[in-house]
Amino acid sequence: xxxxxxxxxxxxxxxxxxxxxxxxxxxxxxxxxxxxxxxxxxxxxxxxxxxxxxxxxxxxxxxxxxxxxxxxxxxxxxxxxxxxxxxxxxxxxxxxxxxxxxxxxxxxxxxxxxxxxxxxxxxxxxxxxxxxxxxxxxxxxxxxxxxxxxxxxxxxxxxxxxxxxxxxxxxxxxxxxxxxxxxxxxxxxxxxxxxxxxxxxxxxxxxxxxxxxxxxxxxxxxxxxxxxxxxxxxxxxxxxxxxxxxxxxxxxxxxxxxxxxxxxxxxxxxxxxxxxxxxxxxxxxxxxxxxxxxxxxxxxxxxxxxxxxxxxxxxxxxxxxxxxxxxxxxxxxxxxxxxxxxxxxxxxxxxxxxxxxxxxxxxxxxxxxxxxxxxxxxxxxxx
Numbered sequence: 001x002x003x004x005x006x007x008x009x010x011x012x013x014x015x016x017x018x019x020x021x022x023x024x025x026x027x028x029x030x031x032x033x034x035x036x037x038x039x040x041x042x043x044x045x046x047x048x049x050x051x052x053x054x055x056x057x058x059x060x061x062x063x064x065x066x067x068x069x070x071x072x073x074x075x076x077x078x079x080x081x082x083x084x085x086x087x088x089x090x091x092x093x094x095x096x097x098x099x100x101x102x103x104x105x106x107x108x109x110x111x112x113x114x115x116x117x118x119x120x121x122x123x124x125x126x127x128x129x130x131x132x133x134x135x136x137x138x139x140x141x142x143x144x145x146x147x148x149x150x151x152x153x154x155x156x157x158x159x160x161x162x163x164x165x166x167x168x169x170x171x172x173x174x175x176x177x178x179x180x181x182x183x184x185x186x187x188x189x190x191x192x193x194x195x196x197x198x199x200x201x202x203x204x205x206x207x208x209x210x211x212x213x214x215x216x217x218x219x220x221x222x223x224x225x226x227x228x229x230x231x232x233x234x235x236x237x238x239x240x241x242x243x244x245x246x247x248x249x250x251x252x253x254x255x256x257x258x259x260x261x262x263x264x265x266x267x268x269x270x271x272x273x274x275x276x277x278x279x280x281x282x283x284x285x286x287x288x289x290x291x292x293x294x295x296x297x298x299x300x301x302x303x304x305x306x307x308x309x310x311x312x313x314x315x316x317x318x319x320x321x322x323x324x325x326x327x328x329x330x331x332x333x334x335x336x337x338x339x340x341x342x343x344x345x346x347x348x349x350x351x352x353x354x355x356x357x358x359x360x361x362x363x364x365x366x367x368x369x370x371x372x373x374x375x376x377x378x379x380x381x382x383x
Contacts, residue, residue: 008093013037022367110377159358193266208326315349
């Protein structure tokens with residue numbers, strides 16, 4: 001059986017890794033191919049295109065890269081014609097992936113959507129269109145289901161795969177020793193995002209806040225985890241312009257989260273990963289002004305980080321656009337050590353959010369659905 005994946009951003013690569021491993025566990029002879037990143041490649045997916053060359057976010061950023069994106073679409077369509085996969089599995093990356101899905105459908109290739117578009121938040125009409133193209137859809141959050149079910153889509157919630165993958169590899173004592181955390185020190189994580197424009201927009205105000213925090217509490221020590229594929233040199237250059245000590249790390253990030261006291265983090269999957277690890281944060285995001293203006297016209301949600309969305313209230317502070325300043329970040333972050341009981345209150349809220357992500361084993365359940373769908377809709381021999 002040949003399964004084609006398509007994932008175009010780091011969070012999709014992470015989910016694709018878990019899914020690819022689960023598919024091969026259930027069907028060792030399956031051939032996995034497609035579009036993704038280093039994690040998917042490491043899990044056994046033969047990449048026809050590497051997403052690191054195409055990962056952009058925001059209306060203006062996408063517009064600037066349209067020619068390259070459409071060239072990629074044509075490339076993957078030709079790939080499908082030649083390789084003839086038994087099923088196409090979309091992993092998030094909606095604006096691109098659903099164009100690819102329509103092409104696949106026209107070729108008679110079944111489509112399975114993993115992490116469908118956020119129709120619950122904006123452009124609700126997409127639910128009906130996606131339901132008409134995809135043979136099946138699998139959501140990773142329970143709040144995604146109602147709008148798709150109302151549109152007649154074949155959708156299910158199978159839990160969230162991060163519950164299985166986000167785990168420490170060592171004890172807290174071992175982790176403090178591994179990261180050389182001084183006794184009585186409080187580790188603070190700086191997580192400026194995975195895209196260059198996020199790093200350049202958000203790391204400077206994080207460092208401004210870090211300088212204020214260090215002056216306010218000398219026990220704080222700052223760590224900046226560098227994920228594979230990120231430009232460490234860019235971050236080191238930015239950090240060098242600020243009078244604050246930052247320790248760069250490149251591995252065991254979940255162990256670092258496990259001993260962290262709080263974090264300053266760019267909104268994204270990492271905020272949910274930190275929630276699973278019990279690490280509270282101040283969540284930040286900035287985008288191009290035009291992208292933000294258009295987004296505000298289209299998006300109808302009260303919160304933009306997943307833990308807050310899951311529980312329907314602000315568990316931990318979110319700062320957006322002009323709110324993202326060193327002073328504002330400092331004022332919110334200092335509450336974690338200066339306001340009695342505040343940190344524990346946030347941690348309790350995070351535990352409530354994580355409980356809504358379902359039981360372990362999500363990736364394996366979805367992998368089983370993909371294999372069953374390939375057998376049902378492509379009429380090919382399955383494992």
